[in-house]
Amino acid sequence: MKGGGKTGDRNGSGPERGWKEVMLFLAVVSIFIMTFFALIGLVLSIVYTVDSTIDWRYILGSVLFALFLILTQVVTHIMHGRCMYPIYLISSLGLALFFYLFLVSAAILLLILFLIVWGMSFHSFAGAGTVRVLVPVLISAVMLYGLLNARFLRRTRITIPFPEGEKERVRLALISDLHLGLLVGKRRLDAVAGSLKEYRPDLIIIAGDLLDTHPRNLERFEPFVRELCSTAPVLAVSGNHEFYNGYRESLEWMSSMGMTLLENRWVRDERTGLVLIGIGDPTSFGDIGRYREKLHELVESSPGGNGRILVSHQPLFFSEVAGKGVNLMLSGHTHAGQIWPFNLVTRAIFAEGDRGLHEMNGSHLYVCQGTGTWGPPMRVGTYSELVLMDLVRKD
Structure with a gap:
């Protein structure tokens, strides 16, 4: 093949990504993820506690899970090896779980606000039981479909x-x-x-x-x-x-x-x-x-x-x-x-x-x-x- 130009010429671009930029990016993303996981924990505590009160264990557990996802993503990129496969797989699926939990939590939060306007609590809502069942069923079904679909080329x-x-x-x-x-x-x-x-x-x-x-x-x-x-x-x-x-x-x-x-x-x-x-x-x-x-x-x-x-x-x-x-x-x-x-x-x-x-x-x-x-x-x-x-x- 005949050609022109210079392979790898970046036309005067800046240096490759430095550690300071990486750390800043990780810090911003970590704060973002943990904040939204805390919101997810708040909504889940309202949905799954008996009297729809806020249970801090849900919030703490959600934040700790977010921290686990962040740390495992970082560790598996630093200590890359076949032994890290199960950890990286769980962590990557956890990111998808986080996203779909956030979507569901946002929808439930809108429902709760609507009920408050009408003078009701989620606990007294007739469809509360259905919501409690649908959340894990729908998310599990979507994630299972996504996993199977990705295996095909x-x-x-x-x-x-x-x-x-x-x-x-x-x-x-x-x-x-x-x-x-x-x-x-x-x-x-x-x-x-x-x-x-x-x-x-x-x-x-x-x-x-x-x-x-x-x-x-x-x-x-x-x-x-x-x-x-x-x-x-x-x-x-x-x-x-x-x-x-x-x-x-x-x-x-x-x-x-x-x-x-x-x-x-x-x-x-x-x-x-x-x-x-x-x-x-x-x-x-x-x-x-x-x-x-x-x-x-x-x-x-x-x-x-x-x-x-x-x-x-x-x-x-x-x-x-x-x-x-x-x-x-x-x-x-x-x-x-x-x-x-x-x-x-x-x-x-x-x-x-x-x-x-x-x-x-x-x-x-x-x-x-x-x-x-x-x-x-x-x-x-x-x-x-x-x-x-x-x-x-x-x-």
Whole structure:
């Protein structure tokens, strides 16, 4: 492959995330989580005590559980190892439990306020018993469904018309947000590799967040990653999690696995004639303005011709690059929200597209919902996907 630009050039970005920033982030998140867990404990004490009075044991227990979740998340990232799997799994599921408990508690709190307005207490409410039963049943059902749904990998097949090229049909496979680590490992890699061998793509594109830990913790997965990379040429960009887990170490590891890095550069694939442009995640630039400038610089410096494909972890500025001759943009990052109702949040944030195929003035954007999961190994209202796309030459 022939190309331009410099791999790993972050265009003058700031230093990687320091300990002070990490500690500040953890402190803010910890206060936020413990505060909301205290609110959950308050509501649960009203629901489950005999006379609907406030029982401080519920509040204290909820706060201690929040502290457990925070500490285990930190410890498992520092002391990463297979023995930490059950602890990390419980902790990650606890985050989902926290979220759904918060939603239910907010609904119950509104009910309690409504009852107070009407001069009633929750204890005297005729439906109190039903609420007490429904809370654990509904949350358990949703979490069980989410766990089972996340175990399946959907093979999404799409066909996209493309400008005249050297081949009548080009097959691409898109992988994004695998999050290889404690919770996503060999089983998912085997599923991806099996599908790729069957599909036989011309190129495999990795649109960031391949890793969910520092590369030094992935030694046991390396043979399976190399096997995946032997299926077809692999081109990859970084995501925000490569930055969090050691930017340069992550890029070096990906390169050592046999991937061609598209980090802030373009290449022309001689087999297909396609021009592929890659840019690192905005996190690695330290400023969205620098990212945007670099994006336009890369697009404008890349040659036109048989079709240009932009690989960007986050689906940002699609309308701008579509107007500059990019025929196809491939992204991920959003997970389509992963668990309901975060899908509503991602739709609002990424207005040009947070999942699936989108078209604008003859250019296309595809946003992968994620080949793996991050945090809770659950999918509610979404699915994990491997995207298999045929680029068919226009008549």
